[in-house]
Amino acid sequence: MPDSLGPRLKVGVVVPSTNTSAQPELDAMRPDGVTNHTGRMIIDDDSMVDQPGFEHVMHGIRESTHPAIRGVVSCDPGCVIIGVSPESYWEGTESHARVLGSMREAAGGRPVTMSPDALDAALAVLEARRIAVITPYPPVGDDPVSRFFTGSGYDLLGVQGLGAPSPLQISHVSETGLRDAVKEIDGADVEAIVQVGTNVAMARLAAAAEFWLGKPVVSNNVALYWHALRQNGITDRVRGFGSLLAEH
Template sequence: MSKDSQGWRKKFGVIGPSTNTIVQPDFDDMRPYGVTNHYRGIFTPDANAVSNESFRAGAETIAGNTLDAVTNVMTCSPDYLVLGMSAVTFFDGGTGADRFQKQVEEHSGLKISFGSHACTAALNTYGGVKRIAVVSPYWPVMNTEVARYFGDMGFSVVRDIPLQCPSWTRIAHIGTPELRDALRKLDGDDVDAIVQVGTNLSMVRLAAAAELWLGKPVIAINTATYWHALRANGIQDKMPGFGRLLEEF
């Protein structure tokens, strides 16, 4: 049976908000030879997220448009789906994440990797992690959902920082200095690992560097999601420059 000439190992169908400009280059940077990523946008108006209420409403819009994007990407006959989205996958704790996974897998007929459960898998792979700190581009109402989810997964969120971005596209404008400051504020002897959520936040390389000077796991959600997709498909390539997760496990 013939295979795709470039995606001869695996073709990943990748979906994420249409406003997201970070997932596609992040995933492509982590792509091993013979694996291809095929990005399709979830229609997402760039509404201002200037309050807890408007942020939640915007995330609900993304959730409501997800299956249309899944239908779109299925036209290229992918082998597996990778969801480059974050907030939606934390709604309603572990039960909500499982429900979301079932909905997408039943609609597509494919297995999927997605942010919340990928971060859990990454934390469990490092081992010995119970207390975590979280940085996000979200508003406080969404960080509450993130903490609820991780609590359901057996972790305690000791501290969190919601960066409260004013719009979906502005998330991608957050740079290394602001994120570095957040990591310093989050770290402490009472924290076993730091997790960054929000897929339009560019932190895959900073997280890798931070592991060296903090001496503990620092997990960027895009790294965790793509790592999970590779390993779920039996692709064990070690990719340097993206932290211990992709280099060791």
């Protein structure tokens, strides 16, 4: 018999323990008959303002990701979303297949969605190659994100870091701050604006920004959830979070 509340799909989600944005945003996007089940990577709210500090945060994420995945798959989800961005970009495009493979192994072979694959698929359906990127990080975190997108063949026209000093502080960025970042990074040649960082609460703001700008604005959490749903046969159009989930 299928799960009584999630007969169509159970989605496992793993996020850092400091992340307070991904779980409520993904729950708000849930189609009927789909349930989300969140596990947490236990990390400290350490400073990210310099490279040693950022590396220490990354070490905590690496050490805790696989245990968090194993903790969530015991409820037998149909797929797993890895709701953390830095691990996806820090080692570059050449290491992504290896990282993704290790996540799938920890998930018992289940489909796994990570930010690079989700954003790449989203930009493909949106037919955008000339992009600008908003990150939550100080410059030490912006650099690997920039290298990843350029290494993936995108024409990166700008990067706007929000400068959050620690993982927890990422969730404190206001909608006003996000609005200002969108305005700052936009330009006539930009085909799409991409926001990375799963602790940035930008799902609804991105939808509003699309209305202002007349171009795609892709929230990291929306792209992750859209990709997981579509890869697992859920084609419902969900409105209120931008054109990606409403039209594709």
